[in-house]
Amino acid sequence: MQAPRHDSYDIVIIGGAIMGSAAAWFLTEESDFDGRILVVERDPSYALSSTAHTTSCIRQQFSTELNIRISQFAAEYITNLRDRMGGDRDVPEIRIRNFGYMYLANTPALAETLRASFEVQRAAGAATRLMTADEIAQDYPFYALDDVLLGSINLVNEGYFDAGALFDAWRKGAKARGVEFVHNEAVAMRLGEDGRKVVEITLASGNQVACGQVLNASGPRAARTAAMAGIMLPVEPRKRYSWIFRAAQPLDRDLPLTIDPSGLHVRENGGGTYQAGGHFGPDPAVEPDDFNMDHSLWEDMVWPILASRIPQFETVKLQAEWAGHYAMNTVDHNAILGPHDVVENFFFLNGFSGHGLQQAPAMGRGAAERMVHGQYRTLDLSAFDYARLPRGRPIRELAVI
Ligand SMILES: Cc1cc2nc3c(=O)[nH]c(=O)nc-3n(C[C@H](O)[C@H](O)[C@H](O)COP(=O)(O)OP(=O)(O)OC[C@H]3O[C@@H](n4cnc5c(N)ncnc54)[C@H](O)[C@@H]3O)c2cc1C
Missing domain, CATH: 3.30.9.10 (D-Amino Acid Oxidase, subunit A, domain 2)
Incomplete structure (x- = not known):
């Protein structure tokens, strides 16, 4: 386990696989934000993450328009990855093998x-x-x-792509821009007195870090992470x-x-x-x-x-x-994003139900926009707000594989 270098961060991301790394990278792309970011990852080998176990494919064949728009952006982003990441020659060039x-x-x-x-x-x-x-x-x-x-x-824009290379590029890119990744595990959270903010996160090492915002990027463990803040998450x-x-x-x-x-x-x-x-x-x-x-x-x-x-x-x-x-988002098999409706500084990047790799470019960018600006600036992902769940407004994606 590693202790974080500081005792306070503007943003703490819990989970450093493809979603956590995507969000970290896109936060560094936000010119209006120069805060301190910590990514806490319990297994830096990522051997047990969803990201390491996949079919690694992208498709445009979804039943909801927004999921198609998300994959369209992904295809454009992936196939222009090096340019998108500033032309760095260490960033690989990725192609989609279009077998459909x-x-x-x-x-x-x-x-x-x-x-x-x-x-x-x-x-x-x-x-x-x-x-x-x-x-x-x-x-x-x-x-x-x-x-x-x-x-x-x-x-x-439908077939195999090297999601491992994309994940690597974001993780290395975010580190190079100063995002701190630590091998540790979030085990508890303390809310402020009014119950509206997570003010401190306890790590398995015993360290405690104060946080401005928390991003839950903990994949299949997302409900456990949410429960630390007293939140029920149907994943x-x-x-x-x-x-x-x-x-x-x-x-x-x-x-x-x-x-x-x-x-x-x-x-x-x-x-x-x-x-x-x-x-x-x-x-x-x-x-x-x-x-x-x-x-x-x-x-x-x-x-x-x-x-x-x-x-x-x-x-x-x-x-x-x-x-x-x-x-698996058991309510509607779709992503759950945005802030919690009560614990305002707890953000979700969860519930991808088997199609998260291809969604990582749009979701990572969206998470960064929402946390920095309080709203989406490019693709409007607000349909995926956590708030749709308590309001009983599911988005049903029929093409879940
Ligand atoms: C068999 C299979 C096939 C798939 N095929 C595709 C596909 O073809 N195309 C596609 O788009 N998607 C596919 N997916 C889905 C895709 O893999 C996931 O949606 C995506 O990897 C989710 O990434 P993530 O970062 O949210 O979660 P994960 O990759 O699971 O990462 C979560 C990370 O959080 C860490 N963590 C959890 N709790 C804590 C904590 N308390 N403290 C610190 N760290 C913590 C974990 O160690 C882990 O590294 C597939 C998934 C599977 C299982």
């Missing part, structure tokens, strides 16, 4: 959902295309499509499994990130390997340190589904598998 997401519908209801989302996406300028089974067979002859009524795909760790496998006969073209109606998804991983992901059956909240893998799933569920959707995957070899956590 292929959503497959096998019921009229699912097909109707794809059609409705397609209208929202097209209106927002996304290049989504609906495909009949025959059209899919022409472009992607490896699928078995007997049950498929409709597909939806977009090949622009739970939910297990999601990943499998990497090698095909004896690799496909002759890129495999889109295919969303099978069974709940399994699978994508191109390069070099004859593929990455599958999903979960099956009940989806309970788990302990934030429960990463036990259910090894039976590969043989019992995943491989049979893969082989029936893509018969060429009859002969494959499992290479790696792991369990990670979504920080």
